[in-house]
Amino acid sequence: MLDLIGLGKRFGDKTVLQDLSFSVGPGQMFGFVGTNGAGKTTTMRIAMGVLAGDRGEVRWQGRAADAGTRRRWGYMPEERGLYAKMRILDQLVYFAELHGMSRPDARRSAEEWLRTLGVSGAPGDRLETLSLGNQQRVQLAAALVHEPELLILDEPFSGLDPVGVDVMAQALRSRVERGVSVVFSSHQLELVEQLCDAVGIIKDGRMHAVGTVQELRGGDRAVRYRVQVDAPGPWAHAVPGVTVLADGADGVLVELAPGTGEQGLLDAARAAGRVRAFAPVDPSLAELFREVVNGTAHAPSEAPSGPSEAPSWPAEGREEARA
Numbered sequence: 049m050l051d052l053i054g055l056g057k058r059f060g061d062k063t064v065l066q067d068l069s070f071s072v073g074p075g076q077m078f079g080f081v082g083t084n085g086a087g088k089t090t091t092m093r094i095a096m097g098v099l100a101g102d103r104g105e106v107r108w109q110g111r112a113a114d115a116g117t118r119r120r121w122g123y124m125p126e127e128r129g130l131y132a133k134m135r136i137l138d139q140l141v142y143f144a145e146l147h148g149m150s151r152p153d154a155r156r157s158a159e160e161w162l163r164t165l166g167v168s169g170a171p172g173d174r175l176e177t178l179s180l181g182n183q184q185r186v187q188l189a190a191a192l193v194h195e196p197e198l199l200i201l202d203e204p205f206s207g208l209d210p211v212g213v214d215v216m217a218q219a220l221r222s223r224v225e226r227g228v229s230v231v232f233s234s235h236q237l238e239l240v241e242q243l244c245d246a247v248g249i250i251k252d253g254r255m256h257a258v259g260t261v262q263e264l265r266g267g268d269r270a271v272r273y274r275v276q277v278d279a280p281g282p283w284a285h286a287v288p289g290v291t292v293l294a295d296g297a298d299g300v301l302v303e304l305a306p307g308t309g310e311q312g313l314l315d316a317a318r319a320a321g322r323v324r325a326f327a328p329v330d331p332s333l334a335e336l337f338r339e340v341v342n343g344t345a346h347a348p349s350e351a352p353s354g355p356s357e358a359p360s361w362p363a364e365g366r367e368e369a370r371a
């Protein structure tokens with residue numbers, strides 16, 4: 049289990065991280081999302097010991113992380129950082145040996161990851177001769193080659209084509225199935241929603257929400273339905289407690305006021321014509337993200353009991369939600 053506890057960081061007189069905490073359990077994939085400049089890279093650098101935090105702790109399996117601990121972790125830094133002129137296989141073997149692997153094991157593992165990640169180019173090619181997407185795959189191989197217990201990946205999906213995204217996602221899933229903890233940052237929220245067991249949304253250096261996407265959807269938010277009826281006209285507008293948010297070819301998207309049951313909506317739809325579709329619509333992670341970033345998030349009704357058990361909404365977030 050990785051625990052980041054109360055991290056704080058200032059650059060000059062600018063505070064970039066404030067009391068930031070989250071945990072990633074074994075076999076858990078944690079998506080770290082936030083606006084540009086929110087503090088994701090800074091957090092990951094502090095976790096990896098590349099940058100010193102001003103406050104807080106980085107713990108692994110209940111103990112303060114040190115250089116020995118971090119040798120068992122894999123890291124894909126934002127600035128990447130492989131050697132452009134070095135041959136692909138040589139540098140993977142080199143990184144694996146740095147992490148304590150024997151040369152034969154390092155070579156076997158490096159060759160296997162190059163194959164698994166579908167790196168196009170011969171193992172003897174220099175990195176700089178590969179396309180950017182292929183260099184990125186090699187970068188992931190460098191993070192994976194020593195079979196780490198924890199992966200910290202800064203925007204691993206950026207710049208990959210859809211096939212590359214699938215390959216990378218599958219590689220991460222296979223690690224998680226083996227009990228590896230994975231934390232990665234991304235602006236591709238659909239992907240984060242698909243892949244991650246838990247998500248943390250950071251804004252201005254503070255963690256504003258942590259939990260599963262389902263948990264983040266909780267709270268007293270209004271329920272939405274999409275309804276498609278074979279009937280012209282604004283039938284839904286007259287239904288009490290119902291607000292029409294959108295009306296298009298795929299039906300109407302409506303929001304029910306708190307306490308309004310869906311039965312009245314269904315009755316009105318049936319009275320209007322043949323009902324083709326009638327289904328609740330959950331907000332996507334992208335919508336939840338916008339709510340957090342715009343300060344309109346709905347706080348869950350129950351108090352959080354901990355970052356890995358329930359979504360955590362700091363007091364400030366709750367104030368914003370009430371405002």
Ligand SMILES: Nc1ncnc2c1ncn2[C@@H]1O[C@H](COP(=O)(O)OP(=O)(O)OP(=O)(O)O)[C@@H](O)[C@H]1O
Binds near residue numbers: 083086
């Ligand atoms: N070495 C540094 N010196 C001064 N300020 C810095 C330094 N590194 C980061 N910052 C500032 O810290 C803040 C957080 O940056 P960080 O790179 O952690 O954000 P991020 O969430 O990773 O952003 P992005 O999504 O754009 O990659 C930003 O305001 C950035 O300008």
